[in-house]
Structures are given as C-alpha cells and as structure tokens.
Amino acid sequence: MTDVPQRRSVAAHHLLNFIDGRWAPAASGRTRTNRNPADLRDHLGEFAESEGADTERAVAAAAAALPAWRALGPIRRAAHLTALGRELADHEAEFTEAITREQGKLRTEARAEVARARAVLEFTAGQARLLGGVTAPAEEDRTFAYTFRRPLGVVGLVSPWNFPLAIPVWKVAPALLSGCTAVLKPSPLTPLTAALLTDAARRAGVPDGVLNLVQGDAEAGAALVAHPQVAGVSFTGSLAVGTAIHTAGAPRLLRTQLELGGKNAVIVLADADLDRAVDAVVQGAFGQAGQRCSATSRAVVDRGVRDAFLERLVARVAALRVGPGDAPDSEVCPVVDPARMRAALDAVAGARRDGGTVLCGGGPVDRPGLPEGCYVQPTVIRDVPWDSELAQEEVFGPVLAVVDADGFDDALRIANSVKYGMSGTVFTASQARAFEAVERFEAGMLHVNRPGVGAYAHLPHVGAKASQYGPPECSPQVWDFYTAWHSACISY
Structure with missing residues (x-):
C-alpha cells in the first residue's frame, strides 16, 4: 500500500x-x-x-x-x-x-x-x-x-x-x-x-x-x-x-x-470499419469507467464479423491500465464508491449465471502498490442473451455486453428492445443503412461511425422513452x- x-x-x-x-x-x-x-x-x-x-x-x-x-x-x-x-x-x-x-x-x-x-x-x-x-x-x-x-x-x-x-x-x-x-x-x-x-x-x-x-x-x-x-x-x-x-x-x-439514464447500444454491421468501431466502443464503454448516461453498454454485432471484432476489442481492453485519476499512466479510473463497485461486480456475476462468457476483466483490480479504492477491471462479456438482465438494465460501470445479431433489422430490434433510449450508434459503410438507422433508432442522441458519447453545448442533450x-x-x-x-x- x-x-x-x-x-x-x-x-x-x-x-x-x-x-x-x-x-x-x-x-x-x-x-x-x-x-x-x-x-x-x-x-x-x-x-x-x-x-x-x-x-x-x-x-x-x-x-x-x-x-x-x-x-x-x-x-x-x-x-x-x-x-x-x-x-x-x-x-x-x-x-x-x-x-x-x-x-x-x-x-x-x-x-x-x-x-x-x-x-x-x-x-x-x-x-x-x-x-x-x-x-x-x-x-x-x-x-x-x-x-x-x-x-x-x-x-x-x-x-x-x-x-x-x-x-x-x-x-x-x-x-x-x-x-x-x-x-x-x-x-x-x-x-x-x-x-x-x-x-x-x-x-x-x-x-x-x-x-x-x-x-x-x-x-x-x-x-x-x-x-x-x-x-x-x-x-x-x-x-x-x-x-x-x-x-x-x-x-x-x-x-x-x-x-x-440509458442502456446504449453500438451496432456494428458486417460492412463496418472494425478498427474504427473498436476505438469508439473502448472510448464509450470504458472512458470514465462507464459512468455516463450515454456510455456504450452494449455492442450489438453482426455474427459475420463478431469474432474479428472481439479479437481486436479484447486485445485493446485487456491492455487498459486501471488506476488513480491523478496517475499519468492510468487509462481507466475507479468507479465512484464501494456501492457502485459492488453493483458492477454483481452485474458480471449475473451475466455469468445467464450464460455469458467473460472474455476479459470481471473482477476487482488487484495490483501491488495500488491504494485501497474502487477499482473494477474493464470487462467484456460475450454470448449475452438480448433479453437478459445485463443486456436490459443499466450498470453504470466498466462492463460491456456483446450481443449477437443476424443482420441489420435484427440489430435494430435488439438495440430498441430496452426501456431506455439515451444514445444510439451504428457503424456501417452504407449511407442508406446509416440514414435508416438514424430514422429507426429509439434514442434521443444518434451517432454514425463515431463514438456514442459526448455532445455539443448547443445541441439538445436528450433521451427517448424512459x-x-x-x-x-x-x-x-x-x-x-x-x-x-x-x-x-x-x-x-
């Protein structure tokens, strides 16, 4: 210590x-x-x-x-x-x-x-x-x-x-x-x-x-x-x-x-630029330890590119360094208090019970010299059923659910299946799919081929549904x- x-x-x-x-x-x-x-x-x-x-x-x-x-x-x-x-x-x-x-x-x-x-x-x-x-x-x-x-x-x-x-x-x-x-x-x-x-x-x-x-x-x-x-x-x-x-x-x-609050989805379609999508998901899911109403909580990924996407994503997330906010080498901060830490770890345990597979993270950070604090490992969980608790309820921590989708329509159905509607994002090379996603996403703040967090001071900060x-x-x-x-x- x-x-x-x-x-x-x-x-x-x-x-x-x-x-x-x-x-x-x-x-x-x-x-x-x-x-x-x-x-x-x-x-x-x-x-x-x-x-x-x-x-x-x-x-x-x-x-x-x-x-x-x-x-x-x-x-x-x-x-x-x-x-x-x-x-x-x-x-x-x-x-x-x-x-x-x-x-x-x-x-x-x-x-x-x-x-x-x-x-x-x-x-x-x-x-x-x-x-x-x-x-x-x-x-x-x-x-x-x-x-x-x-x-x-x-x-x-x-x-x-x-x-x-x-x-x-x-x-x-x-x-x-x-x-x-x-x-x-x-x-x-x-x-x-x-x-x-x-x-x-x-x-x-x-x-x-x-x-x-x-x-x-x-x-x-x-x-x-x-x-x-x-x-x-x-x-x-x-x-x-x-x-x-x-x-x-x-x-x-x-x-x-x-x-x-929100339960925000990033849709990754089969024609997406995967490196760009991974960058956006890492920023959206693990920036500020996932404690944003617009945080990326779900990655809804076309089955055709899921494995390639996860290979890139897990390599990035597993390498993230969690530490104090004032340490120059920290890349992910602690969560705000012990109650939030317990909630994040409980969400991981619940996902495991529902059949999810933890690909990286999933527990507290235990590193020599790290002060006693509220440190949670950045976590990626695969095989998350679209209607399970982790895929439906807000976590407000560094926990990402990856949900498989069979094409564009299925991805939108999954993205819109939650009661929340704060932010929605799609990665695609198709201009038509991009505009259709913006039209059909049940969310207040919409993004295409960019991170699903952040907003301008002069644009409405607004959600839909609950x-x-x-x-x-x-x-x-x-x-x-x-x-x-x-x-x-x-x-x-």
Missing part, C-alpha cells in the same frame, strides 16, 4: 451550505464524509448533511431574490455567466483537482469537463439576445399581438455525481439567464465541486439569494420537490428517483425536467423548461 497522499486542505466554508450569500452548516449540525474513490483513506472533509429546514431557508432566499433578478433582464444577467466562465478558466486547476479527487475520473477527463462547462456558459450567455417571442397577426384592426417568455420562478436543480461540474452548470446557466432563482442540490458523493462552482458564481457577482447551495441526500431533495414555492425541478439521475420526483410533484402540477421526461438540456429548447409562454393583444 502507498502512503496517503498529502493534499491541499479543503477550505472550511466549502464544507457548508451557501444560502442567501452566506456559508452556513446544516441546521442539525449533521455531516457526511467525502472520500476519494481512488484511495478510500483520503478524506476530503465532513460536508453538511442537510434536512428540510435547510431547504426551506434556501427556497425562501431564492424567492426573495426573484423580483430583482428577474427585473435585471437577460442581457445583464448574461454578463454574470460570462464572468463565471472566466472564473472557471482562472481556476481550472482547482476544479480539475476537485473533480479527480472526489469523483475519481482521470485528470484528462476532469479537464475536459471543465472545458465543457465553459462551453455551456459561453453558449448560454449568447442566448441572452435571442430569448424573446414572436409577433403574430391579429384578428381585429388596430391590434398588436405577440408572445413573450417569463421566468418560471424558483427552481430546484438536483445534479448527479458523474459530471459534478458540467451538469450543474448546464442547469444553473439557463436557470439564471432565464431570470429564475435556484437552489442547487448536488449529489452527496461530489459536494466539493458544487461548492467551488457556487463560490465562483459569488465571485462572478451573482447577487445573494439568486443561487443557493444545499448539500445532502434524499431528505434535502425531497423537501425541494414538496416546497410550494418551487415551480420546477430539473433532475439528472436514476429512473427510480426521477419517477419518484415526478410522482411527488404531480398533485401540485410541479414542472419537471428529468434525465434518467431516458427523458420534459424539455432537453444544453440547447435553445431548454427555455421550454425554465420559462413560461405568454401572449398579449394590445388594441390602439
């Missing part, structure tokens, strides 16, 4: 909630330990474990700040987002370290996340001069008819641990530009990055009460959903929790925006969540 690395201490105020411009502990005084998944002996600190009383204070602060923030107008609000983007650039190293240390991802992946967050801020700020309505013909003489948007009000933003900076940013940025005020409730697994973001917004001049931070788990989140002054909740996470949020808010007609409910994120369509349409007819 290596010694516990010496780390820069976390600022004391970052352990707290941020409500109405002030850092404060949870009302109960309760805390939760934040651990580094690459070395479980490395504790980042004891972060606030909030309850309903903390959420109540945060919502009250947001409601009080709403009239002045709304009156500021989108162009002046955009200036704060531009300033926030500069803060992220100036403190890139600090954000990168925090993301790597508390989430586990490679430094290269963490830096890419900071860049993605900055791109979202840049795009969103640019929307300030476009956030309007339309004029329309009137049915009477001397009447002017038009539409316009108003901010929804106070919104709750519930973000996950897998992108602890980018996803909060792509919720916070449109919420603030639209004129809403917000309460951010991040995952309890990644509280530090959210605190750094909130502090950066403070330095960027965002007024007190406009953006509030409540750390904690389900109790704080449930209070957001139940609060009568919260007009909408944007949530990214599991299908079970998203469904519970929507159900709990339905009696009071709470507006929800829910991104709920992967999404409500308007997309990261696009002009996001305003349909954060604003409400109004119409006006003025006679003169």
